[in-house]
Amino acid sequence: MKVLLNRENCSICGSCWETCPDIFEQNPDDSFSQVVEKYQLNGNNAEGKLPAESEDCAAKAAELCCSDVIRVEKE
Ligand code: SF4
Numbered sequence: 001m002k003v004l005l006n007r008e009n010c011s012i013c014g015s016c017w018e019t020c021p022d023i024f025e026q027n028p029d030d031s032f033s034q035v036v037e038k039y040q041l042n043g044n045n046a047e048g049k050l051p052a053e054s055e056d057c058a059a060k061a062a063e064l065c066c067s068d069v070i071r072v073e074k075e
Pocket of ligand 1: 009010011012013014015016017032033064065066067068069070
């Protein structure tokens with residue numbers, strides 16, 4: 001599964017990194033959510049490739065995101 005973040009629309013509510021701290025974190029420079037480094041695709045903090053065990057949490061975070069920033073895509 002891939003996860004995609006439309007980072008510039010993030011309202012910095014913190015829901016995603018509280019729900020899935022293994023997948024999302026707050027960027028220290030712009031404060032928006034990003035994919036943690038170990039799951040980033042090509043060093044892009046707005047795009048990640050997730051292991052199967054993280055899929056449910058990513059889907060939950062996408063559902064909870066109040067700003068509709070998080071997309072999950074089955075591969
Ligand atoms: S849940 Fe959405 S709006 Fe909130 S910090 Fe995460 S990406 Fe940003």
